[in-house]
Amino acid sequence: MARLLAIDYGKKRTGIAVSDEMQIIAGGLTTVPTTGLEAFILSYLQRERVERIIVGLPKQMNNEPSENMRRIEPFVNRLRKLLPDIPVEYHDERFTSVLAQRAIIDAGIKKMARRNKELVDEVSATIILQSYMESKRM
Numbered sequence: 001m002a003r004l005l006a007i008d009y010g011k012k013r014t015g016i017a018v019s020d021e022m023q024i025i026a027g028g029l030t031t032v033p034t035t036g037l038e039a040f041i042l043s044y045l046q047r048e049r050v051e052r053i054i055v056g057l058p059k060q061m062n063n064e065p066s067e068n069m070r071r072i073e074p075f076v077n078r079l080r081k082l083l084p085d086i087p088v089e090y091h092d093e094r095f096t097s098v099l100a101q102r103a104i105i106d107a108g109i110k111k112m113a114r115r116n117k118e119l120v121d122e123v124s125a126t127i128i129l130q131s132y133m134e135s136k137r138m
Helices: 034-047 069-080 095-108 117-137
Strands: 005-008 014-017 026-033 050-057 087-092
Touching: 005 026, 005 034, 005 117, 014 034, 014 117, 026 034, 026 117, 034 050, 034 069, 050 069, 050 117, 069 087, 087 117
Parallel strands: 005 050, 050 087
Antiparallel strands: 005 014, 014 026
């Protein structure tokens, strides 16, 4: 099997998570500036086999797309053209930032480190990926 790669796309920076090769456990990989996201993904794909890319789908509570969707959709379309052999799917990302903050607090991370927005983005991508994998197992 190959890895799954998840993206928590942001205006300034993007959190990235990957699964293990058996697609059982999601783990945070890194956070990259959004301007360098495509280059990072292409570089990562040269080193690792990735079966599928999961992109967080930003929705509001009323199920309408959030404002960030206007940036994500063109990115996903470019990714699909660049990587025609790798499926790119959306997965609901509602509450991932809140869950990430809670997970960071529960992990005992000190207050100053919790202000690191990059950590929140990486943990959010991990939550998106774990949620995606769990939804596929059901």
